Amino acid sequence: MYKVLVSDPISDLGIQQLVEANDIIVDKNPGLTEDELVAIIGDYDALLVRSQTRVTAKIMEAGKKLKVVGRAGVGVDNIDLGAATERGIIVINAPDGNTITTCEHTFAMMMAVARHIPQAYMKTVGGTWDRKSFVGVELRNKTLGVLGMGRIGSEVAKRAKAFGMNIMGYDPFMTEERAEKIGIKLASVDDIVRAADFMTVHTPLTPETRHMIGKAQFEVMKPGMRIVNCARGGIIDEIALVEAIDQGIVAGAAFDVFEVEPPAEDHPFLKHPKIIVTPHLGASTIEAQENVAIDVSEQVLHILRNEPFMNAVNMPPIPANLQSKLQPYFTLGEKLGSFIAQSTEGAVQEIIVSYSGELAEVDTQPLTRYIVRGVLSHHLGQEQVNVVNSMHLAKLRDVNIVIQKSHASKDFTNLVTVALRTKKEEHIVAGTLLTGYGPRIVQIDKYPVDVTPEGNLILISHNDKPGIIGRVGTLLGNNDVNIATMQVGRQLEGGSAIMVLRVDKGTPKEVLLQLTSMPELNTAKEIILP
Ligand SMILES: NC(=O)C1=CN([C@@H]2O[C@H](COP(=O)(O)OP(=O)(O)OC[C@H]3O[C@@H](n4cnc5c(N)ncnc54)[C@H](O)[C@@H]3O)[C@@H](O)[C@H]2O)C=CC1
Numbered sequence: 179m180y181k182v183l184v185s186d187p188i189s190d191l192g193i194q195q196l197v198e199a200n201d202i203i204v205d206k207n208p209g210l211t212e213d214e215l216v217a218i219i220g221d222y223d224a225l226l227v228r229s230q231t232r233v234t235a236k237i238m239e240a241g242k243k244l245k246v247v248g249r250a251g252v253g254v255d256n257i258d259l260g261a262a263t264e265r266g267i268i269v270i271n272a273p274d275g276n277t278i279t280t281c282e283h284t285f286a287m288m289m290a291v292a293r294h295i296p297q298a299y300m301k302t303v304g305g306t307w308d309r310k311s312f313v314g315v316e317l318r319n320k321t322l323g324v325l326g327m328g329r330i331g332s333e334v335a336k337r338a339k340a341f342g343m344n345i346m347g348y349d350p351f352m353t354e355e356r357a358e359k360i361g362i363k364l365a366s367v368d369d370i371v372r373a374a375d376f377m378t379v380h381t382p383l384t385p386e387t388r389h390m391i392g393k394a395q396f397e398v399m400k401p402g403m404r405i406v407n408c409a410r411g412g413i414i415d416e417i418a419l420v421e422a423i424d425q426g427i428v429a430g431a432a433f434d435v436f437e438v439e440p441p442a443e444d445h446p447f448l449k450h451p452k453i454i455v456t457p458h459l460g461a462s463t464i465e466a467q468e469n470v471a472i473d474v475s476e477q478v479l480h481i482l483r484n485e486p487f488m489n490a491v492n493m494p495p496i497p498a499n500l501q502s503k504l505q506p507y508f509t510l511g512e513k514l515g516s517f518i519a520q521s522t523e524g525a526v527q528e529i530i531v532s533y534s535g536e537l538a539e540v541d542t543q544p545l546t547r548y549i550v551r552g553v554l555s556h557h558l559g560q561e562q563v564n565v566v567n568s569m570h571l572a573k574l575r576d577v578n579i580v581i582q583k584s585h586a587s588k589d590f591t592n593l594v595t596v597a598l599r600t601k602k603e604e605h606i607v608a609g610t611l612l613t614g615y616g617p618r619i620v621q622i623d624k625y626p627v628d629v630t631p632e633g634n635l636i637l638i639s640h641n642d643k644p645g646i647i648g649r650v651g652t653l654l655g656n657n658d659v660n661i662a663t664m665q666v667g668r669q670l671e672g673g674s675a676i677m678v679l680r681v682d683k684g685t686p687k688e689v690l691l692q693l694t695s696m697p698e699l700n701t702a703k704e705i706i707l708p
């Protein structure tokens with residue numbers, strides 16, 4: 179049974195699939211403090227949050243069983259990603275489910291600031307019929323600057339065109355071709371600031387975007403601009419904005435987000451007649467909350483069940499076409515890593531992975547993570563290492579990872595070779611997927627073999643002498659170790675050779691010692707593959 183803690187208000191319908199899963203127990207416990215979370219998180223395999231819960235390093239440290247933190251929404255700035263990665267906790271978000279809702283909120287804010295709707299409402303319900311103070315402006319024929327042309331920014335631009343606005347957009351990933359295709363003008367921040375009548379920001383908050391609109395931009399801004407922020411507090415410098423409004427540069431602003439949420443009671447936005455605010459409601463519609471909760475619950479289920487998943491924030495995404503190519507190799511890669519770690523003695527210094535055949539033509543980074551996981555988990559424990567933290571843990575331990583690619587693969591469509599160099603020795607294992615047969619180890623050091631990488635194996639290196647196979651069989655039989663399959667590899671008759679035996683259960687240490695005391699036998703190692 180896996181336990182999932184939901185620590186923010188998340189749509190019931192959205193998490194229904196978790197509640198109904200017979201291998202999952204869901205506890206809903208919103209509004210906990212950090213200390214309260216620390217006290218209980220140790221029981222849980224997954225944590226589901228929106229933006230209120232701050233998932234700190236302390237919480238993750240206490241979450242000994244925690245495998246995944248799911249964010250029902252886009253921004254993950256409430257989650258300590260570094261701490262999650264260090265501990266191998268996968269962080270996923272639901273990037274698509276609230277795009278339209280947030281775009282529509284942006285529009286609501288833009289129209290509200292253009293027509294003073296909140297201010298007019300307050301006066302009207304207060305008993306004053308004032309039609310003079312609230313003369314607004316049209317959107318038609320105005321220029322809208324969109325900073326951040328991702329999911330939400332692009333939808334905003336699309337709708338703004340329908341309102342007859344001219345759009346200037348800035349995004350470091352935006353090309354002239356794409357701008358032309360969606361009918362906007364690609365511009366710099368500076369151009370937008372100088373030319374736009376309305377400006378809306380849709381970037382994440384990063385060191386680069388923090389205060390990207392500040393004093394310097396207000397100084398050159400087109401007078402009368404109206405500004406909307408439904409992305410993240412801090413992209414626009416709040417203090418500089420208030421000054422710019424008071425100086426008559428900015429005509430009005432509409433903010434859904436704040437540098438600190440909730441804002442302090444004396445925050446200058448809250449009493450300013452030209453600033454309208456909402457309490458981070460961008461994603462708050464029934465539809466969006468269902469969408470994001472459904473998306474994130476689905477991925478949490480996949481992760482807990484060890485199935486392929488999407489939308490991990492702390493590891494690079496695997497494109498769908500690549501996922502289908504690489505997925506079959508993940509298990510093989512991890513087994514090769516585990517095999518080589520168990521067969522090589524000494525402190526790991528270097529892992530050299532060679533991809534040949536078709537694999538040499540694709541981005542194999544995701545597969546490398548599995549191989550490194552296989553190597554490290556032998557030393558650090560299966561629970562400690564996963565594909566999120568395997569590369570990070572290797573780096574922390576100064577393990578050098580070398581990737582080699584060769585398009586030619588002599589005997590196989592694809593071949594994955596893993597060499598492990600330690601202070602003491604170096605060994606190699608290579609594997610492939612055989613159509614209709616599954617994963618196979620096809621080479622150990624210089625010896626060609628054909629071994630199914632599973633179960634309890636004994637890897638023996640010996641001198642190729644008549645009778646040795648029989649003597650090994652007899653010794654194991656006398657010790658009640660039953661041999662299921664056996665593979666022998668050698669290069670030259672009478673030279674050095676290896677034997678790989680699959681046995682039905684674990685081999686006691688003293689039996690391995692007895693094997694190595696046989697004169698023709700050099701080493702005998704037990705290798706256990708899941
Ligand atoms: N108010 C609310 O409730 C909600 C807020 N958001 C926030 O809205 C923002 C946008 O979300 P999405 O469109 O889904 O994200 P996205 O990832 O699709 O788009 C963000 C875009 O910003 C661009 N960008 C990054 N640095 C930039 C820079 N220095 N200058 C210009 N562009 C830059 C990126 O290239 C990307 O295209 C995020 O901050 C997200 O957290 C999202 C949903 C709800």
Ligand SMILES: O=C(O)CCC(=O)C(=O)O
Nearest residue numbers: 228229251252253461462
């Ligand atoms: O959960 C929420 O309502 C906040 C949404 C948000 O800011 C986001 O998805 O980035």
